[in-house]
Amino acid sequence: MPPILRKLLLWPLRLIGHLAGWLLALVIVFEEWGWEPLQKILARIGRWPGLRWIEGAVRGLPPWAAVLVFALPSLMLLPIKLLALWTIGQGHVLLGMLIIVVAKLAGTAVLARLFTLTQPALLQLRWFAWVYTRWMRAKAALLERVRASWPWRAGRVLKRRWRQRWQAWRAR
Template sequence: MRHRIERTLLQALGRLLAWPLALLILFEEWGWEPLQRALLRLAQALRLEWIEPRIRALPPYAALALFLLPTLLLLPVKLLALWLIGHQHALLGGAVIVTAKVAGTAVVARLFSLTQPALLRLDWFASLYLRWTAWKNALLAHVRASWPWRWGRAMKRQWQRRWRLFWRQG
């Protein structure tokens, strides 16, 4: 009996946490390519594209270290944001978190595209990546099949039509 209750509670918790996690994953999916391209344009504007072939040539564990570096570098920034929120600067703290998330996503996306071939040469990484991709795709398929997602997509299409009509008439 106790195991059934525990399992039911864990399943309920899993369903409850699935939506925020799915939203986070959707943000990453939405931002991954555009942010990566923006970072590439920034690198080109700063004449830093010479770094990319060197990054692509890294051996697997050096590529892994470089890929994990943004996470470590953003940790103090996120702690600063929490400190700001704790000291009655919620908007500033929230802005720091959002900025760190967007910048971190851009950097990680670009680094992953450059280091992915080296990372996938690590058997354990390739295995984790395949499992992660399968799990993420199943979660996103579940979210995209839900009525809130379908309703949101319908609303988006409706607003896009209204916006186009507004601009044609104006």
């Protein structure tokens, strides 16, 4: 195959690869900036007297029960997302989008907390440990590239400035 033809055929694949890389980067950015803070909020809520025993029970689950508990919130969010799509279809776009955003935030918070609680049990499963190890390596490599990018550095500067303004405003 001539090199020019090969380049023309591979161009769409490269484009898809770059788009997939940026999509994955957005997922990781959301995880970095959303997962931890949401998990910490739910950890505080989990210290409430009535909920402590639930967290203790989840921590003590065997591996396959931990998989089921970890997957449950995703399944429970499906009807809510369908409701949001139906709402959008009825012409209430902002309400539908709000439902999706709130469901995503709540679901991420619950998943983050459940993962923290079930991680030791999940890592006892060989397939999960294999996937998790590969994910963490890929995430670290991609985060290194993302953190070196101009948009990330600019975002960090903006975040720092907003934090400084917020602290100055609170001090007044």
